[in-house]
Amino acid sequence: MTGCDALKLKNIMEILEADSLTGHDLLDAEVHSACGSDLMSDVLAFVKEQGMLLTGLCNPQVVRTAEMMDMRCVVFVRGKTPGADIVDLASDGGIAVLTTPFRMYEACGRLYAAGLSQED
Amino acid sequence: MEPLTLRYTVDGDSFTTAGEASTDMKRSLKRIGADADLIRRASICMYEGEINMVIHGGGGQASVTFDGQKMEIVLTDRGKGIPDIEAAMREGFSTATQEVRDLGFGAGMGLPNMKRYADEMVVESKVGAGTTVRMVLYDDPQRNA
Ligand SMILES: Nc1ncnc2c1ncn2[C@@H]1O[C@H](COP(=O)(O)OP(=O)(O)OP(=O)(O)O)[C@@H](O)[C@H]1O
Numbered sequence A: 001m002t003g004c005d006a007l008k009l010k011n012i013m014e015i016l017e018a019d020s021l022t023g024h025d026l027l028d029a030e031v032h033s034a035c036g037s038d039l040m041s042d043v044l045a046f047v048k049e050q051g052m053l054l055t056g057l058c059n060p061q062v063v064r065t066a067e068m069m070d071m072r073c074v075v076f077v078r079g080k081t082p083g084a085d086i087v088d089l090a091s092d093g094g095i096a097v098l099t100t101p102f103r104m105y106e107a108c109g110r111l112y113a114a115g116l117s118q119e120d
Numbered sequence B: 001m002e003p004l005t006l007r008y009t010v011d012g013d014s015f016t017t018a019g020e021a022s023t024d025m026k027r028s029l030k031r032i033g034a035d036a037d038l039i040r041r042a043s044i045c046m047y048e049g050e051i052n053m054v055i056h057g058g059g060g061q062a063s064v065t066f067d068g069q070k071m072e073i074v075l076t077d078r079g080k081g082i083p084d085i086e087a088a089m090r091e092g093f094s095t096a097t098q099e100v101r102d103l104g105f106g107a108g109m110g111l112p113n114m115k116r117y118a119d120e121m122v123v124e125s126k127v128g129a130g131t132t133v134r135m136v137l138y139d140d141p142q143r144n145a
């Protein structure tokens, strides 16, 4: 990990104009890095540091993948709102769930501009 | 450390519940205080394997044993089997359907990923009879260095 700032989830919410669906108690937690992907195997293969996953997919495996990788937060882009099953799963795993109206490119761009690096 | 023996039945018809066994294993390993890096590696191996059992293998049985030093994960299904294991182990090789790809899997990364994170891995398969994946992981502080 090189030269990345940490952002609190509540700052990330502001940057992404996001709503929080679960994990309200985690909003003071910090993440140091993020990754955007619609390919869960890629996330499982290349992501090393715990952080946050942005994705355009909307199924329970997104949350399970995040939990396997010790991530703190999943952000659903493009205004996708996950069902209660997905939100409950995240809640059980101690993972915050955010939903942002931005598309993947803009959501990642905003976070990158705010100083959040990618996972490496 | 308290030794661990876990057994799971993996439902081959439900993509929604796929990963339940891995989640339970991960939480169990955390509970007994296993090393964080070992937990991470074991979780990736187990989860990729469990997803494979569901999307390719029609479901089956998973077992995990851990004595505090050595962990063994065995995944057995009675699915269609793998005709060419060497090809299947190659990064990017996948027979997954478009439906599976739309769900975020099918990049042909699972088996290579499991091999990378396990210390030992053996895949045995017979077409029409099923597949067994056996992985061994050691709690090795050297690996973190
Ligand atoms: N349990 C299994 N039963 C039958 N075939 C399998 C099994 N596991 C893997 N395979 C075969 O091996 C191929 C490669 O598996 P691998 O896990 O590497 O990739 P994938 O599952 O296709 O995609 P990804 O893991 O990236 O989501 C699969 O596409 C499938 O053809």
Ligand SMILES: [Mg+2]
Binding pocket: B048, B051, B052, B106, B109, B110, B111
């Ligand atoms: Mg796979």
